[in-house]
Amino acid sequence: MTTRERTILLVEDNPDDEELILRALRKNNIANEIAVTRDGAEALDYLHRSVAHAARSEGLPQVVLLDLRLPKLDGLEVLQRIRSEPSTHTLPVVVLTSSDEERDILGSYSLGVNSYVRKPVQFAEFVAAIQQLGMYWLLMNRPPPAERR
Amino acid sequence: MLAVAPLRRAGRFDGFLIGIVDVDRLFGSLLSQEERQRYDMAVYDGREPLYATPGFDLRGAGPGAVDAALIVENASWRLTLLPTPKARAEAESAIPPLVFGSGLALAVLLTLTVHFMLAARLHSATLLLANRELHRQMQAEIELRRSNTSLATLNARLEQEVAERARAEERFRLGIESAPNAMVITDRQGRIVQVNTQTLRWFRHERAALIGQPIEMLIPPRFREQHVGHREGYQAAPTARPMGVKLELYALRGDGTEFPVDVSLSPIELHEGLRVICAIADITERKQAESELRQSNTALAAVNRELEAFAYAVSHDLRQPLRGMSGFGQVLLEEYGERLDETGRSYLQRIQAASRRMGQLIDDLLDLSRITRREMHHEEVRLSELAEEVILSLREREPERAVAVAIAPGLVARADARMVHIVLENLLGNAWKFTAHAPHPRIEVGAEGGDGERAFHVRDNGAGFDMAYAGKLFAPFQRLHGAHEFPGAGIGLATVQRIVSRHGGRVWADAEPGKGATIHFTLEPPTEAG
Numbered sequence: 256m257t258t259r260e261r262t263i264l265l266v267e268d269n270p271d272d273e274e275l276i277l278r279a280l281r282k283n284n285i286a287n288e289i290a291v292t293r294d295g296a297e298a299l300d301y302l303h304r305s306v307a308h309a310a311r312s313e314g315l316p317q318v319v320l321l322d323l324r325l326p327k328l329d330g331l332e333v334l335q336r337i338r339s340e341p342s343t344h345t346l347p348v349v350v351l352t353s354s355d356e357e358r359d360i361l362g363s364y365s366l367g368v369n370s371y372v373r374k375p376v377q378f379a380e381f382v383a384a385i386q387q388l389g390m391y392w393l394l395m396n397r398p399p400p401a402e403r404r
Numbered sequence: 405m406l407a408v409a410p411l412r413r414a415g416r417f418d419g420f421l422i423g424i425v426d427v428d429r430l431f432g433s434l435l436s437q438e439e440r441q442r443y444d445m446a447v448y449d450g451r452e453p454l455y456a457t458p459g460f461d462l463r464g465a466g467p468g469a470v471d472a473a474l475i476v477e478n479a480s481w482r483l484t485l486l487p488t489p490k491a492r493a494e495a496e497s498a499i500p501p502l503v504f505g506s507g508l509a510l511a512v513l514l515t516l517t518v519h520f521m522l523a524a525r526l527h528s529a530t531l532l533l534a535n536r537e538l539h540r541q542m543q544a545e546i547e548l549r550r551s552n553t554s555l556a557t558l559n560a561r562l563e564q565e566v567a568e569r570a571r572a573e574e575r576f577r578l579g580i581e582s583a584p585n586a587m588v589i590t591d592r593q594g595r596i597v598q599v600n601t602q603t604l605r606w607f608r609h610e611r612a613a614l615i616g617q618p619i620e621m622l623i624p625p626r627f628r629e630q631h632v633g634h635r636e637g638y639q640a641a642p643t644a645r646p647m648g649v650k651l652e653l654y655a656l657r658g659d660g661t662e663f664p665v666d667v668s669l670s671p672i673e674l675h676e677g678l679r680v681i682c683a684i685a686d687i688t689e690r691k692q693a694e695s696e697l698r699q700s701n702t703a704l705a706a707v708n709r710e711l712e713a714f715a716y717a718v719s720h721d722l723r724q725p726l727r728g729m730s731g732f733g734q735v736l737l738e739e740y741g742e743r744l745d746e747t748g749r750s751y752l753q754r755i756q757a758a759s760r761r762m763g764q765l766i767d768d769l770l771d772l773s774r775i776t777r778r779e780m781h782h783e784e785v786r787l788s789e790l791a792e793e794v795i796l797s798l799r800e801r802e803p804e805r806a807v808a809v810a811i812a813p814g815l816v817a818r819a820d821a822r823m824v825h826i827v828l829e830n831l832l833g834n835a836w837k838f839t840a841h842a843p844h845p846r847i848e849v850g851a852e853g854g855d856g857e858r859a860f861h862v863r864d865n866g867a868g869f870d871m872a873y874a875g876k877l878f879a880p881f882q883r884l885h886g887a888h889e890f891p892g893a894g895i896g897l898a899t900v901q902r903i904v905s906r907h908g909g910r911v912w913a914d915a916e917p918g919k920g921a922t923i924h925f926t927l928e929p930p931t932e933a934g
Contacts, residue, residue: 269724271724271725271727271728271731271732272724272727272728275727275728275731275732275735278735323720324720324721352720353720353721353723353724353727354716354720355767355770356715356716357774374723374727375727376723376726376727376730376759376760376763377730377756377759377760377763378727378730378731378733378734378735379734381727381731
């Protein structure tokens, strides 16, 4: 499996942020397929291939970019479910959020997040952040073997 | 005749020798059988006859009677001889009675000396005995008098004690009566023996209705059974202590209403037995105040939660649209910039700049709200070193600026290090900023004041400000300079003030336009002693 074939799961309810993130990823020449889910429940459906995502092809995404403020299940709940289930236990998750609150940062890390990134307001910085994220998680980081099943 | 002679050995009195002397044999042997027919004889001690022959009768005394004085130690004895009728008849042929009498008397004297000595001794021994008895009696008398005196003293003291006790009891009664609390005294069986007037007022009872009744009548029925058990437990080990610690206690009035109370118990041992003094305080007002305080605390907590939710919302939700504005402005500039003229492009850049500034404002606001909410960790903070660090980062940011900096060494305070760092960042950042136009910019960090109130200060020779506006200085978003002169959100000094006040300290400013400003601050409450 090459990185080009691996999917990025973006969990983001704001269409502006979604558009800007997708644009930033494209600007950084990241060609991976990007699956977008718009609330926490849908994100879990995607990972478990159920309901609307029952038909998707097998395999887990290379990385999950997870917003915290989400409808239905919020980001921390989604993270907690991902970590508590054996099939997604080791899935790399990056929290990508506006929040700079200590409780969100601490909460994310204590639930086992792999990285916590605050979305910069300035687009230029935002693009730079996304570029670095993509580079790191898609190219440099070696995913856990459990994911290869 | 009883003879008693004192026995002395080496001048020490040893006791008495008591013997019985047969007077008849003693004197009787003086006259022979023949002479006894001629004379009757008697011996006198003064007028008291000691001995007389059976026929002796003074009334029959006639011529030929002989009287001889016998000088005995301490006594004057007399020997009298009377011639019997037979002797008178033989008068002519007999030895003259006078001669006979004298010889007899001498013989009596010689014979009796020993006896009389003995008798005399006996007499003095008797005296001694009497004397001793008298002495003993006198001693007893003295002893009695003495004990009478001490008895009187004792009596007086007792009376004094009784009076003292009466006064003490009166004081006790007055103390009980004048106590601000309801005072109820119970006996070992838990019956009321004494109450003060406050009790009658609070419990709405007549005194007569309470005395002799079990204390439980002042307790709501639902607690009574339990109380009897507690009371018996207390009686077994009575100590002065509050009753029902951590329990809500209620008292029952005569009219059936209840009121919350605090009760403290003290045992007191009186001559009539163990008594327990119950001091009962009506805490209705305190309870009310507590409940009000609880309510306002709850309200405050709700406000705090709301504030936190607000800050959280600001953190997330206000930034998102800003990101949209900035992001799509950038996209527009990149993708469609060629279709806009110079003015159009500069407007897009202004949108970018505005969103950037707003982003900064939101961050400052969040910092301020975090400082209010953040938990404090007190430790020893080295202000001099922190100030050096801050200055270093300012110099790195603007290496072209030449600012003289003087930091007093060894400045320390017990405070939250992170917060003090923010204070210094703000104050030194301001000093750095406001000396931008000064010809010879200079910043000083120091402290003044001793044990009472140690105040630190950051001084600059920059723009300063008019002290007329000093009151506005520490309010959020208040700026004393136009944005074109000095940039800033007006949040820095508000942040400083909030940190300082969380430490219990205060912050104030000295300034003059064009000459500079000094911001003073303390990091602890002023001490009483100074």
